[in-house]
Amino acid sequence: MSSQKADVIANRDEPIPVVSVTGPDDRSGTASGVPTPSTQDGSRRYLSASKLKDKLQSLGDNFDRQESPSRVSDRLFTMLLQQVLPTQDYDDDDAPAAKDRRSRTYVDRPGFSLPVMSSNFRRFNARIGVAFEFQNRAIRLFTWRQPTQTLSFLATYTFLCLNPYLLAVLPLPLLLFFVMVPAFLVRHPPPPSNLPTDLYPLSGPPLAAARTVKPAPELSKDFFRNMRDLQNIMEDFSRVHDTVIAVFTPLTNFSNEALSSTIYVILICTSVLLFIFAHLLPWKFIFLVTGYAATIAGHPAIQDLLSTDSAKTIMSGKEHETRSLLINLSKDIELATAPEHREVEIFELQYRPLYLSSPHSSHEYEPHTFSPSPYSPTSPARIAGDRPKGTPFFEDVQPPRGWRWADKKWTLDLLSREWVEERCVTGVEVEIEGERWVTDLWYEAVDDDGEGSSAGSPPKGKGKWRKGARGSKGTEDMGERPSRKGEWRRRRWVRGVERVPVGNVNE
Structure with a gap:
């Protein structure tokens, strides 16, 4: 009976011993960043798998002579957990882009801690015995x-x-016969002098203390x-x-x-x-x-029969027949083998320096960058003063990851007006013939007294501004009205790509 058992060795009211955890820069720890317990001379000791059994036996035999049981159990589980800790520290910040529902981004749970892990494992192991008892009874049944x-x-x-x-x-009889009746029998045990034919004594005061479920004592x-x-x-x-x-x-x-x-x-x-x-x-x-x-x-007789070679051969044959039937049925299913096709774009940017004193300078546009964005006058990168990002050579433009080129060369987009209107690009003039350049417009500042000064782009401050070519529109043909060109011009190139099959990812 529980009242006759020895007292629990572990004192749950005592604070749990803390194991120090080193940082990633501390060279004195192990690869996982957790040092093992130190000896008296300051040297580190490491527990190998081959000595685990001997360590458990020595701790079980000598803990009463060396140190307290709580300290022994803490040392024991610290060394056990150290053997299974990964050598690399995995953080949620370094996780791939795929959704991980166990990440702390989705569930706010405490992070990993070796002292907490050791304490929780000891508490869990001391209370899990009822589940294993149920498992053993199910196996016997x-x-x-x-x-x-x-x-x-x-x-x-x-x-x-x-x-x-x-x-x-069903749950009510199970509660009655497997929980409450055994608890009553503990409180009212039969006297030792009773014969098997005597009735069980149900009257009188309880003869024993009530049974209390306690966790298994540590060690x-x-x-x-x-x-x-x-x-x-x-x-x-x-x-x-x-x-x-x-x-x-x-x-x-x-x-x-x-x-x-x-x-x-x-x-x-x-x-x-x-x-x-x-x-x-x-x-x-x-x-x-x-x-x-x-x-x-x-x-057992059925298990012996199923474990024979003939039974295994029959089961293997049935499995093979079922798989063959599925494979034969799958031959009638036609799958689309043609890879997916898409169209990608690149913008060829050209630049010329714009001198405020002479916007009609003879400087010609020079090749600058092949960029994934048109770098329009109202784009955030342009407003922030950032230079366009890209590659200076056409040959360096690569297809997206997981795709490959389906066309042999790039094709100039002749519908320049359409992509300008789709992106709501303003402050530019469009060529509907020729090389299809989309050029920035040069703006002229007008002071309050009516005098003008030159600038290359629409201002952010106060004052009046007018276009260099009076009456010209943002998507007007260059051949219809004279206009003053700005610093940048661009045109769009397109090329077809197809998705790379799994076996050709490196292409």
Whole structure:
């Protein structure tokens, strides 16, 4: 009984020992930035995997002579966690562009801390024993260790399948017979002199203290049993996870697009049929047969039969036939193999210096940059005074990542007026013939007294301004009216690209 057990070794009221964590620039720590405990002479000690068992035994045997149990457990789990810490520090800021729902951007949760991890692991391991006890009972039940218990389970399962409304009643009997009745028996134990035929004494005062669920004491036998079970369940989960990934991922990740498309069509058709006819299916019989089949499959005789070579050969043959059937069905599905086509643009920018005293200077436009933006007079980069970004040579223009050139050369966009109007570009004049240049307009400042001064672009301050060519418009033909050209001019080039297949990403 719990009242007769020894007191808990760990004192939960004491503060948890803190483990110092070094920064990334501290060379004295390990690769993960967490130093191991130091010896008396100041040297560092590291725990290898081969010495882990000996370390656990030595700590369990000598903790009463060396230091307090809380300090021993803290040292132990600090060294255990150090063995599994990654050598590289992963931060959310360095995460890729893909959405990560576990990132702190989406969920505000405390960050990783080695002392907190050690404390939480010890608290979790001390309280997880009830889950492992339930797991062991389930294993004993479904492996037919006691056939009477398994048959009783099948009888109860039959009642639940035939009368599903009993599911609402099931939690109450479980609470009564597995929680409250054992708790009452602890408070009112039978006297030792009672014979098996005597009635259980239900009257009288309680003879024992009420049972209280306590966590397993640290460094106790139950504590290390929980660690053993936790180790084994992690291995079981890893195996199940790898098996599921190996079986279902090739069928559903479209590595074989025809096969995955066939499964997709089958699932869509099945979903539609179930949505319409699900109420007509005998669900009671389906669940009854499925439960009986799963329970009978756990019988040792059935397991021995399934583990024979002939049974494995038959199961492998059935699996091969099913996969062959799906592959044959996938041959009737035609997939579009032509890559996706798009059109990309680049703007050829030319520049000439503009002298305020002589806007009609004889300086000609010179090639400057091939830029992804037109660098219009009202663009944010132009207003901020930034120079246009790009490459000075046409040959250096590269397709977007994941795409390749579909056309052999660039083509001049002859519809210069259209792209100017689409971008709402103002302060320019457009050539509708010839080389299709879109040139900045030169502006002339007019003072309050009527005298003018020259400038290259519309002002931001006070004063009146007028265009160098009176009456000219932003999208007017250069041949219709005389105009004064500004510093920059540009024209648009286009070229077709196609998406690169997966096997040719490096092209």
